[in-house]
Amino acid sequence: MTATAQPIGALLLKRWRDPAAWMTTADIFVVLLALSLPWSTSLVGIFAVVTVLVMLPTVDAAAFIASLKRPISAVPIALFALALVGTLWSDARWGMRFYAVAPTAKFLLLPLLFYHFERSQRGLWVFTAFLASCVALLAMSWLVDFYPNLTLKAKAVASPGVFVKNYIDQSQEFALCAVALAFPIASLLRAKKIALALLLSVVALGFLANMAFVIVSRTALVTIPIMLAVFALLHLRWQTTLMILCAAMVAGVVAWAVSPLLQEKISSIGREYRLYEDHGATTSVGERLEFWRKSLLFFVEAPIAGHGTGSTEGLFEQAAAGQTGVAAEVIRNPHNQTLNVAVQWGVIGIVVLYAMWFSHLALFRGEGLFNWIGLLVVVQNIFTSLFNSHLFDFHEGWMYVLGVGVAGGLVLSANGTAGAHARKPS
Structure with a gap:
């Protein structure tokens, strides 16, 4: 029994020290994250944490730090840092401040995904x-x-x-x-x-x-x-x-x-607008217009650095005092990504947000399937974020991180940058 156990232990130790084994394990967990995304929020959170843990043994510290200098990696980190620092000038309670930081934390995975899939060629598995x-x-x-x-x-x-x-x-x-x-x-x-x-x-x-x-x-x-x-x-x-x-x-x-469904969806836009405009009724279109109008006023009050992280709900509470109908609604999300950022972090936040979008658009300007997937993910996010805060929403935000991170790493590898920023496991 001892003679048999010794080779097994040695084999396990060898696998533990094998960077290629860790790379494969990381690929598997990213695949599991992609599989779970349409179905579960809890599993996505679990697989994301495990993915980071199993990627860490594959990281060459010097190469990874060098890769962080690229705008595609630096700007997502800057957005998280801005949300964290923005807690210092917010009037919201501290629980709400950190609650508002949480949606930006997933962007920290983007640099790691770029770095990992520069070296791994299993990105197609994920998609x-x-x-x-x-x-x-x-x-x-x-x-x-x-x-x-x-x-x-x-x-x-x-x-x-x-x-x-x-x-x-x-x-x-x-x-x-x-x-x-x-x-x-x-x-x-x-x-x-x-x-x-x-x-x-x-x-x-x-x-x-x-x-x-x-x-x-x-x-x-x-x-x-x-x-x-x-x-x-x-x-x-x-x-x-x-x-x-x-x-x-x-x-x-x-x-x-x-399709009666399409007829109803499209015709309801005009109907909901008229009900809001003429009677102040609470409709989906009316709510968005009201949220946008108030958010612009909040932005004007603090245009440079905003009101701070997590301040949106408190501002809407103040604006709702004495109001009725849709004007009395209190929300944390103005249903527009730019306004969501502008209210909390002002022009500084807007610059960081658009720098991230444009740096990622520029990354996918080439030909090929992965350029197409990455470009499509960014384009979809930009335009849907006109009507929602989809970068900060859990599901759409993770679609962005997973799509841009995996496709971006594969594109960087195809463009020949992997040798400069990442060392392939031996």
Whole structure:
């Protein structure tokens, strides 16, 4: 028994000291994080912590510190640091200040993901896992639409076709997957791999059909055409783009004609605005307009450094005093990423926020699948953040961190920067 145990112990010790084994383990946990993202918040938090722990043994300290000098890594850290320092001039209670810091902490994982996937070539595993998980959620969405009792949501907050989380998160996932598949479909068609291209086309159409006939957020309806336009401008000839534009318009008209859901979603925008404007009614559109108006006033009061981290709720409480209807609502999130940052950290925060977005856009200006995925994630986040604070929201924020971090590392590796900033495990 002792003779047998000795080689096993030696083998385990060798694996423990093997950087390549740690790299593989880290890849697996990032894959698990991607798999769990459409389904669970708790698992995402657990896998994120474990991912950091198993990545640490693979890090070359000097190379990692050197990589932090790049704007794509430095600016996310600066956003977290600003949120932390911003607690010093906030009037909010300390619990609320640190609660407001928490949504920015996930950006600290971005530099580590860039560094890791400069050396690991398993990033495609991560995106495949996320797609597969979304396809499984798509199947559950159709089932829940036909059998509503299958949902895990409480009846009071359940939405048609939503198995877990909410229809906004689900719409963001489905929209991202549907548009992201355009690049591999086009590439497969050029390579004459028709069967696989048709399979991916069916999957993409499945996502779009679900959003047309089951449930969709208005934010997704606005951003899908923008993302498709970005794809056409970057990857297609103008003649093809024109043909696709015409086909998309016809498809849109047909979808509008046969989908009561789309008709209701789009027509409700004008109806909700009129109810808010004429009667001060509490509607989704009216709430956003009211939140934006008040947030702009808060920003004007402290334009340089803002009111401090976690101050938003207190400001809305003061503004709601003596008000009725939508004007009396108190919120922590003004449903606009720029205003969310501006209220708390002023112009300084806005500069840091846009520096992060633009540095990540610049990272994905090349050709290839990973450039396309990374670009799409950033573009989607920027435009959906006009109507929500999606960088600070748990689900959409993690979509950004995972998509940009993994794709960014692979793009850096392909561009030949891995040798300068990261040493591959031997």
